[in-house]
Amino acid sequence: xxxxxxxxxxxxxxxxxxxxxxxxxxxxxxxxxxxxxxxxxxxxxxxxxxxxxxxxxxxxxxxxxxxxxxxxxxxxxxxxxxxxxxxxxxxxxxxxxxxxxxxxxxxxxxxxxxxxxxxxxxxxxxxxxxxxxxxxxxxxxxxxxxxxxxxxxxxxxxxxxxxxxxxxxxxxxxxxxxxxxxxxxxxxxxxxxxxxxxxxxxxxxxxxxxxxxxxxxxxxxxxxxxxxxxxxxxxxxxxxxxxxxxxxxxxxxxxxxxxxxxxxxxxxxxxxxxxxxxxxxxxxxxxxxxxxxxxxxxxxxxxxxxxxxxxxxxxxxxxxxxxxxxxxxxxxxxxxxxxxxxxxxxxxxxxxxxxxxxxxxxxxxxxxxxxxxxxxxxxxxxxx
Amino acid sequence: xxxxxxxxxxxxxxxxxxxxxxxxxxxxxxxxxxxxxxxxxxxxxxxxxxxxxxxxxxxxxxxxxxxxxxxxxxxxxxxxxxxxxxxxxxxxxxxxxxxxxxxxxxxxxxxxxxxxxxxxxxxxxxxxxxxxxxxxxxxxxxxxxxxxxxxxxxxxxxxxxxxxxxxxxxxxxxxxxxxxxxxxxxxxxxxxxxxxxxxxxxxxxxxxxxxxxxxxxxxxxxxxxxxxxxxxxxxxxxxxxxxxxxxxxxxxxxxxxxxxxxxxxxxxxxxxxxxxxxxxxxxxxxxxxxxxxxxxxxxxxxxxxxxxxxxxxxxxxxxxxxxxxxxxxxxxxxxxxxxxxxxxxxxxxxxxxxxxxxxxxxxxxxxxxxxxxxxxxxxxxxxx
Numbered sequence: 184x185x186x187x188x189x190x191x192x193x194x195x196x197x198x199x200x201x202x203x204x205x206x207x208x209x210x211x212x213x214x215x216x217x218x219x220x221x222x223x224x225x226x227x228x229x230x231x232x233x234x235x236x237x238x239x240x241x242x243x244x245x246x247x248x249x250x251x252x253x254x255x256x257x258x259x260x261x262x263x264x265x266x267x268x269x270x271x272x273x274x275x276x277x278x279x280x281x282x283x284x285x286x287x288x289x290x291x292x293x294x295x296x297x298x299x300x301x302x303x304x305x306x307x308x309x310x311x312x313x314x315x316x317x318x319x320x321x322x323x324x325x326x327x328x329x330x331x332x333x334x335x336x337x338x339x340x341x342x343x344x345x346x347x348x349x350x351x352x353x354x355x356x357x358x359x360x361x362x363x364x365x366x367x368x369x370x371x372x373x374x375x376x377x378x379x380x381x382x383x384x385x386x387x388x389x390x391x392x393x394x395x396x397x398x399x400x401x402x403x404x405x406x407x408x409x410x411x412x413x414x415x416x417x418x419x420x421x422x423x424x425x426x427x428x429x430x431x432x433x434x435x436x437x438x439x440x441x442x443x444x445x446x447x448x449x450x451x452x453x454x455x456x457x458x459x460x461x462x463x464x465x466x467x468x469x470x471x472x473x474x475x476x477x478x479x480x481x482x483x484x485x486x487x488x489x490x491x492x493x494x495x496x497x498x499x500x501x502x503x504x505x506x507x508x509x510x511x512x513x514x515x516x517x518x519x520x521x522x523x524x525x526x527x528x529x530x531x532x533x534x535x536x537x538x539x540x541x542x543x544x545x546x547x548x549x550x551x552x553x554x555x556x557x558x559x560x561x562x563x564x565x566x567x
Numbered sequence: 568x569x570x571x572x573x574x575x576x577x578x579x580x581x582x583x584x585x586x587x588x589x590x591x592x593x594x595x596x597x598x599x600x601x602x603x604x605x606x607x608x609x610x611x612x613x614x615x616x617x618x619x620x621x622x623x624x625x626x627x628x629x630x631x632x633x634x635x636x637x638x639x640x641x642x643x644x645x646x647x648x649x650x651x652x653x654x655x656x657x658x659x660x661x662x663x664x665x666x667x668x669x670x671x672x673x674x675x676x677x678x679x680x681x682x683x684x685x686x687x688x689x690x691x692x693x694x695x696x697x698x699x700x701x702x703x704x705x706x707x708x709x710x711x712x713x714x715x716x717x718x719x720x721x722x723x724x725x726x727x728x729x730x731x732x733x734x735x736x737x738x739x740x741x742x743x744x745x746x747x748x749x750x751x752x753x754x755x756x757x758x759x760x761x762x763x764x765x766x767x768x769x770x771x772x773x774x775x776x777x778x779x780x781x782x783x784x785x786x787x788x789x790x791x792x793x794x795x796x797x798x799x800x801x802x803x804x805x806x807x808x809x810x811x812x813x814x815x816x817x818x819x820x821x822x823x824x825x826x827x828x829x830x831x832x833x834x835x836x837x838x839x840x841x842x843x844x845x846x847x848x849x850x851x852x853x854x855x856x857x858x859x860x861x862x863x864x865x866x867x868x869x870x871x872x873x874x875x876x877x878x879x880x881x882x883x884x885x886x887x888x889x890x891x892x893x894x895x896x897x898x899x900x901x902x903x904x905x906x907x908x909x910x911x912x913x914x915x916x917x918x919x920x921x922x923x924x925x926x927x928x929x930x931x932x933x934x935x936x937x938x939x940x941x942x943x944x945x946x947x948x949x950x951x
Binding site for chain 2: 185187188190191196197199200201202203204205206208209237238239240241242244245249269272273276277365367373374375395396397398399400418419420421422423424425426429497503508
């Protein structure tokens with residue numbers, strides 16, 4: 184129950200253990216084609232370009248940036264946590280010029296600040312933002328932010344690592360131009376692949392590049408030669424066959440549940456967890472309207488030893504929760520309810536274990552009342 | 568039995584299906600440390616820097632190049648197949664200047680040509696070559712080539728994708744400065760990871776860079792913050808946990824067999840395959856002294872339909888063999904005997920299937936004699 188990897192269901196684990204076949208085998212090609220269809224379903228898009236990069240989410244992120252940003256391009260980067268900072272670094276390494284729009288960690292990105300940056304820098308080509316900041320638990324309004332970019336003739340480049348499959352993501356309806364995600368959050372697949380999708384405007388920018396992409400491995404014009412339907416599929420690299428079996432199975436499971444049902448499940452379980460935490464006197468560090476249901480940043484109470492509590496949860500309860508990152512290190516715990524991990528029994532385990540550990544660390548907690556609050560919320564579907 | 572991925576043993580497949588744990592979990596950190604020890608064993612090195620890149624062999628290749636090559640660096644690239652060409656492209660995309668040393672496809676790299684290039688370009692910083700060219704089946708003398716580089720004060724950067732675990736690779740004894748490999752060849756693990764090792768001289772060059780590495784994902788100074796022993800392991804990206812379970816298990820199996828025994832097994836099985844193929848009137852396209860035992864490039868006989876034969880092997884015998892690449896497309900088949908695939912029963916399957924299919928395509932073959940030749944070679948351990 185950390186910030187990912189989430190629990191991987193047995194079906195997905197077993198899929199990864201299927202016999203490895205060749206990356207050019209016709210059966211494997213069919214699997215690749217199905218993955219693309221299922222990714223479009225998850226991303227809510229009809230973009231032809233929807234595929235997993237053969238590396239973790241960070242590789243998916245860099246693939247988007249390295250293909251879209253040309254030397255000299257001005258890129259407005261919104262930062263409200265770790266991953267916006269990483270984007271700045273990547274943009275600079277591609278020769279792009281960063282215009283920083285900074286918001287407090289643990290808060291959503293302020294659309295007004297972006298509007299003002301867009302006005303001040305009408306020559307910017309791209310707006311980057313993180314939809315759900317994994318480092319802080321804050322959710323930003325992707326539709327509004329992407330709209331501001333589009334109205335100014337700029338492309339939106341969106342981190343949906345933690346949101347995809349757990350909260351509403353609407354690539355087409357919201358007009359997101361380039362989006363990347365990971366497999367180990369709400370898709371509940373093992374880490375190691377970076378699903379991406381690019382719309383027509385983003386593809387046009389990539390096609391119109393004057394200089395080749397600085398990375399050969401991530402050059403979409405080459406990667407697509409392998410991932411595009413048709414007889415002339417050309418070898419680029421050896422695809423991670425077994426990891427792709429796992430992603431295929433995880434996406435099938437999302438399709439079986441229905442992506443809208445998955446969003447609703449994450450929302451309800453978040454409310455139940457919140458009930459239990461509040462009953463223990465714990466508070467969520469992010470304002471209510473800006474919370475990511477699948478990643479709960481909990482303020483560590485004064486006087487409680489961060490690492491010690493996490494260590495005890497891990498060793499005594501077999502339960503991993505995440506530490507704070509960056510400016511929030513030591514100040515919050517990050518409790519994930521992502522994908523297959525977002526289940527009532529996990530909420531009970533976590534709230535019960537926190538009640539025990541905090542009690543033995545000298546805090547006053549009432550385990551039974553907290554668990555009752557969780558159970559009531561789960562039963563009624565209304566957390567608060 | 569293509570040029571990889573090779574057959575993955577059940578033990579490795581089952582390892583990949585173990586429950587996914589956090590990439591910062593102490594148990595996972597122990598596994599990472601063991602992987603490093605086992606990789607040093609496979610690479611025959613005491614280099615502290617030995618680790619898998621979280622992407623396929625191509626990502627391992629680009630990681631080495633992008634860290635070692637600075638803009639303006641002159642790099643001598645030996646090419647005798649597809650992968651030398653790829654290296655040229657990657658060096659150029661890093662701003663390096665390529666000095667090309669070209670040899671015929673299907674032949675080893677000629678040390679004399681490298682000597683002459685080194686004389687003509689004493690200001691070159693790096694010599695790149697492929698130890699075992701997967702695209703052609705030709706093995707070059709890595710010890711001699713690396714020695715030429717070292718004597719000229721240049722670093723050697725070596726592709727050992729197909730050789731590692733299947734033919735002798737001696738990183739320390741041969742003085743190889745930077746080496747990358749893949750998991751899906753003679754290590755018989757699923758594709759998706761790129762093991763690399765860098766010696767002291769290579770690490771010094773990386774540390775002495777004046778410009779940051781253009782890739783954030785592949786920047787070794789950042790990646791090492793996560794892969795280096797010690798308490799302050801810092802988050803870089805989410806490691807592909809399940810893929811690393813598989814690599815760990817595959818490296819354990821190599822250690823159990825003994826890496827020298829594995830080389831010997833590959834050599835003997837290659838000789839047995841060769842007996843069978845010759846008995847069918849087929850010849851290996853590479854001169855005897857330059858052959859990779861684990862990858863046999865077989866000349867396609869005049870009048871035989873390349874794709875049709877491969878298709879029939881796949882559909883009627885469940886047997887995949889590889890097509891030729893680049894200038895060898897349509898001219899050779901590539902039959903792999905890599906890692907777990909390098910077993911007598913596979914040789915029998917392949918020789919028997921080729922005998923049948925070639926016969927029904929109008930060639931005169933004697934199945935029984937060919938299989939007897941294989942069996943005799945397997946029994947005596949002497950193929951020819």
